[in-house]
Amino acid sequence: xxxxxxxxxxxxxxEILNRFLLESLKHQTKxxxxxxxxxxxxxxxxxxxxxxxxxxxxxxxxxxxxxxDVALCADDTLExxxxxxESLPDxxxxxxxxxxxxxxxxxxxxxxxxxxxxxxxxxIEPKKVQTVDEVLIxxxxxVFEDFKFDEAVCDNWHLYSVDYSLSMKKWGLNSYVIPxxxxxKSNGISSYNEEYYRTLKKxxxxxxxxxxxxxxxxxxxxxxxxxxxxxxxxxxxFNTFLDIVSENL
Numbered sequence: 001x002x003x004x005x006x007x008x009x010x011x012x013x014x015e016i017l018n019r020f021l022l023e024s025l026k027h028q029t030k031x032x033x034x035x036x037x038x039x040x041x042x043x044x045x046x047x048x049x050x051x052x053x054x055x056x057x058x059x060x061x062x063x064x065x066x067x068x069d070v071a072l073c074a075d076d077t078l079e080x081x082x083x084x085x086e087s088l089p090d091x092x093x094x095x096x097x098x099x100x101x102x103x104x105x106x107x108x109x110x111x112x113x114x115x116x117x118x119x120x121x122x123x124i125e126p127k128k129v130q131t132v133d134e135v136l137i138x139x140x141x142x143v144f145e146d147f148k149f150d151e152a153v154c155d156n157w158h159l160y161s162v163d164y165s166l167s168m169k170k171w172g173l174n175s176y177v178i179p180x181x182x183x184x185k186s187n188g189i190s191s192y193n194e195e196y197y198r199t200l201k202k203x204x205x206x207x208x209x210x211x212x213x214x215x216x217x218x219x220x221x222x223x224x225x226x227x228x229x230x231x232x233x234x235x236x237x238f239n240t241f242l243d244i245v246s247e248n249l
Contacts, residue, residue: 003033004082005138006060010037010050011068020185024071030078033060047134047157048149055144063144066136069185073110077180084178085138088126091176092168093139095132095161098177099215102246106177109135112187119217120247123179131165132175133217135184139164143173153202156195162216166207201227
């Protein structure tokens with residue numbers, strides 16, 4: 001019988017993979033297909049390239065792309081994923097963390113050594129968002145067959161699910177954050193590098209005719225202002241001030 005969910009993970013640290021993701025999969029109440037993509041020798045040059053490969057060789061009705069340092073917190077997580085996915089209309093992509101507007105990150109993810117909430121706003125039912133975070137995302141296979149990750153725009157390891165979410169809206173499909181508690185080893189501290197900004201610049205250009213602002217779990221970005229300006233300290237402080245005001249409305 002065809003398995004409902006294919007779990008696809010590209011990894012570069014086998015110890016982390018075994019300790020978190022694989023350990024949490026051992027007692028799941030639903031069967032799944034597991035596709036592990038070994039990138040310890042840098043065979044894949046980008047997440048989009050690796051995950052497109054994994055998605056194309058998968059057989060599940062739903063494709064779950066997940067980081068190696070993520071653990072599912074309940075034995076029935078996959079079972080609950082299936083129930084939720086079957087109930088959602090016009091699904092393009094779902095995640096466990098995302099952002100709709102300036103009001104903050106929507107997620108039930110716990111992270112870091114102290115198991116702290118990764119966002120201010122928790123969810124008890126699926127919530128439409130503008131973009132979802134890459135930590136764990138699920139795409140219906142029938143959608144993925146028509147729309148792959150953009151390897152030209154996302155040619156490194158950043159923002160591929162943000163770009164995918166924005167593209168789904170153009171095709172009349174929805175992005176959701178679903179109510180599921182997972183653990184992410186990362187402490188959630190934002191870290192930017194030039195590769196991140198290079199991809200972000202391409203995303204802002206690609207989607208500027210469809211969005212005035214792009215909201216991500218890392219930050220918010222205007223498609224009208226130059227990225228160089230938005231990287232300046234004064235603008236970032238003003239942007240943070242707007243976020244604080246929005247969260248307290």
